Amino acid sequence: MRKVVIAGNWKMYKTQAQALEFLQGFMLELDNVPEEREIILCAPFTDLALLSKNLHGSRVQLGAQNVHWEEAGAYTGEISGPMLAEIGVRYVVVGHSERRQYFGETDQTVNLRLKAAQKYGLTPILCVGETKQQRDAGETEILIYTQLEKALVGVDQEKLIIAYEPIWAIGTGDTCEAKEANRIIGLIRSRLSNQNVPIQYGGSVKPTNIDEIMAQPEIDGALVGGASLEPQSFSRIVNYQV
Numbered sequence: 001m002r003k004v005v006i007a008g009n010w011k012m013y014k015t016q017a018q019a020l021e022f023l024q025g026f027m028l029e030l031d032n033v034p035e036e037r038e039i040i041l042c043a044p045f046t047d048l049a050l051l052s053k054n055l056h057g058s059r060v061q062l063g064a065q066n067v068h069w070e071e072a073g074a075y076t077g078e079i080s081g082p083m084l085a086e087i088g089v090r091y092v093v094v095g096h097s098e099r100r101q102y103f104g105e106t107d108q109t110v111n112l113r114l115k116a117a118q119k120y121g122l123t124p125i126l127c128v129g130e131t132k133q134q135r136d137a138g139e140t141e142i143l144i145y146t147q148l149e150k151a152l153v154g155v156d157q158e159k160l161i162i163a164y165e166p167i168w169a170i171g172t173g174d175t176c177e178a179k180e181a182n183r184i185i186g187l188i189r190s191r192l193s194n195q196n197v198p199i200q201y202g203g204s205v206k207p208t209n210i211d212e213i214m215a216q217p218e219i220d221g222a223l224v225g226g227a228s229l230e231p232q233s234f235s236r237i238v239n240y241q242v
């Protein structure tokens, strides 16, 4: 059985005060969420220790948005797996398109980060997805296969989540049709050796489209940006109706 995993990616939003305010509203809305749904908040580094304390004993797990491949070293501005694990972080987003686009992330560095995450006990959420230009050129499948192949060399598929995030659907309100997301996610699964890897959809997931997305047989969850910032909208998403 594949696990359902709903993760919020807060990106570069929320001071500690704002993170606490979010929890006050959000935690009240989880009572009816079926137990088998994994709920993760991927927060900025400065929020993680505080969130860890406040989420202790709750069902909400903590994720980071990046991890370096070395245990320690002269890497100004980076963060290591042991630093994250020590404060209770369990997941980490790796290879998000914003990191690839603005911070020079490549399939090779994605691969290094995935292996490091696993080495230090974190479950990585690997993001893959095409640009509008690549989609229009009919290159979606080959691009995703290449991203997967290069990212997954030496990676343990027992401790992995994948998120299909078409770049043209991120932050645009332009969601990928649920059926098309389902098709691509099926193709991603066909390239994996472990058929139990949860595969999420990400890109303009909202309270208004989550039910249709989660109704798709191949889609195991969502990676949610903007709509994870408000307690009401993210709680509606984790409370999706089947």
Ligand SMILES: O=C(CO)COP(=O)(O)O
Residues within 6 Å of the ligand: 009, 096, 165, 169, 170, 171, 172, 173, 202, 203, 204, 205, 223, 224, 225, 226, 227
């Ligand atoms: O990038 C995303 C999640 O990682 C998606 O962002 P939006 O939900 O804001 O489109």
